[in-house]
Amino acid sequence: MNINEVIRPVKSELELFRTKFKDAMASEVGLLNKVASYILKQKGKQIRPALVLLSAKLVGGVNEGTYRAAALVELLHTATLVHDDVVDTADMRRGLPAVNALWKNKVAVLMGDYLLARGLLLALQNGDTLFLNIVSDAVRRMSEGELLQIEKTRHLDIDEETYFKIISDKTASLISTACELGAASASTDEKVRQSLRDCGEALGLAFQIRDDILDYQGDTKNTGKPIGGDIKEKKITLPLIYSLNKVGEEKRKEIISILKSDKKRALFSNDIINFVVENGGIEYADKVAKDYANKALEAIQDLPDCESKKSIDLLVEFVIKRKV
Numbered sequence: 001m002n003i004n005e006v007i008r009p010v011k012s013e014l015e016l017f018r019t020k021f022k023d024a025m026a027s028e029v030g031l032l033n034k035v036a037s038y039i040l041k042q043k044g045k046q047i048r049p050a051l052v053l054l055s056a057k058l059v060g061g062v063n064e065g066t067y068r069a070a071a072l073v074e075l076l077h078t079a080t081l082v083h084d085d086v087v088d089t090a091d092m093r094r095g096l097p098a099v100n101a102l103w104k105n106k107v108a109v110l111m112g113d114y115l116l117a118r119g120l121l122l123a124l125q126n127g128d129t130l131f132l133n134i135v136s137d138a139v140r141r142m143s144e145g146e147l148l149q150i151e152k153t154r155h156l157d158i159d160e161e162t163y164f165k166i167i168s169d170k171t172a173s174l175i176s177t178a179c180e181l182g183a184a185s186a187s188t189d190e191k192v193r194q195s196l197r198d199c200g201e202a203l204g205l206a207f208q209i210r211d212d213i214l215d216y217q218g219d220t221k222n223t224g225k226p227i228g229g230d231i232k233e234k235k236i237t238l239p240l241i242y243s244l245n246k247v248g249e250e251k252r253k254e255i256i257s258i259l260k261s262d263k264k265r266a267l268f269s270n271d272i273i274n275f276v277v278e279n280g281g282i283e284y285a286d287k288v289a290k291d292y293a294n295k296a297l298e299a300i301q302d303l304p305d306c307e308s309k310k311s312i313d314l315l316v317e318f319v320i321k322r323k324v
Contacts, residue, residue, distance in 0.1 A: 003045050006315045009307040010053040013062050017049050017070050024071045024122055025115070035099060035111050039078060042094045047315070048178040049074045055182025055196045058300075058308040062186070068122055069131055069181035075119035076135060077174060080142060082112040087146075088233075130184055138177040145169025149235070156256055158236040164205070172204025179203075195299050199312065202296035207319045209289040212237035214323070216273050216282055228269040234259055238288065239281030240272070246279045293320045 007014055025036040049070035056066040084090070085098040086108050092098055100108035116139075123132040149166045152158045158166075179200030183193045215230040216239055230237055236244075236259070244252050255275060258264040276282065296316050303309060 051178040052182040054308045056186040060186030066185040079112040079115035141169040141173040167208040171208040175204035176200035199299035206292040231269045238285040242284040243279035243281035
C-alpha cells in the first residue's frame with residue numbers, strides 16, 4: 001500500500017487545494033515569494049490537508065470552507081516546519097537545503113511568522129471564527145509541547161505520562177485539528193466533530209510512536225534520518241522509557257549517564273539501541289501504537305461507510321506499518 005491509495009477519493013480536490021494553497025502564500029514582497037516558491041518545491045505527502053478533505057467528504061462534502069480549512073492547516077504546519085529547522089539548526093528538509101540554510105535564520109523565522117499570519121488572516125477574512133478557535137488551540141498546544149520537551153530533555157526526567165503529553169501536544173494536536181476542521185467545514189453536528197477529532201488525536205499518537213520506534217530500528221536510506229538520531233539529541237521516547245523502567249537503578253544510572261554526556265552519546269548510542277531492543281522497548285511501543293491505531297478506527301466506526309472512511313482506515317494502517 002502507498003499513500004496514493006489513501007488520497008484517491010480526494011485526488012481531484014487535493015489538486016485544486018494545491019492551487020489555492022499557492023495563492024494563499026502569495027505576497028507583494030519579492031523575497032517572500034521566492035522563499036514561498038522554494039517551500040512549495042519541498043512539499044511532502046500533504047497528509048494533513050488530505051485529512052481535512054477526507055473528513056469533510058465523510059460527513060457532508062467538500063466546499064469552499066473546506067479548502068480554506070485545508071490551507072489553514074497546511075500554512076500552520078509549514079510555518080512550524082520552518083521554525084523547527086531554525087530551532088534544531090537543521091540544514092536539510094525533505095532532501096533539499098532547509099530555508100534557514102539558504103536564507104539564514106532571520107529570514108526563516110520571519111517566513112514562518114508570515115505563513116502563520118496568512119493562515120489566521122485567511123480565517124478572519126472569511127468569518128471562520130470556529131476554524132480560528134480550533135487552530136489557535138492547536139498552536140498553543142504545539143508550543144507548550146515543544147517547551148515541555150525542551151524542559152524535560154534538560155533534566156532527563158521524562159516518564160510515560162509526560163511523554164504522552166508531549167507527543168499529544170506536539171504532533172497529535174495538528175492531525176486532530178485537520179480532522180476536526182474538515183468535519184466542521186461540512187457539518188454542524190458536534191458529535192461528528194468530536195468523533196473525527198478523537199480519530200485524529202489517536203492517529204497522531206500512533207504516528208509519533210511509530211516514528212520513535214523507527215529511530216531504533218530504521219535506517220538512513222529508507223527513513224531519511226539516521227538511526228539513533230533521537231538519542232544523539234537526548235530525546236527520551238517511549239521505547240527507552242519502558243526499558244529504563246524494566247532495569248535496576250544501577251543500569252538506569254549508567255544509561256542516563258550516557259545520555260547526559262555529548263561525548264558518550266556519540267560513542268555509545270548503539271549501546272542504548274541494543275539496551276532498548278534487549279529489554280523489550282520496541283515490542284512495548286509497537287503494542288501501544290497499535291492500541292492507538294485501533295482507537296482511531298473505533299472513533300469513526302459509527303460514521304457512514306464510504307470511500308473517504310475507507311481511506312482514513314487505510315491511512316491508519318499505513319501509519320502503523322510504515323517503514324519511513
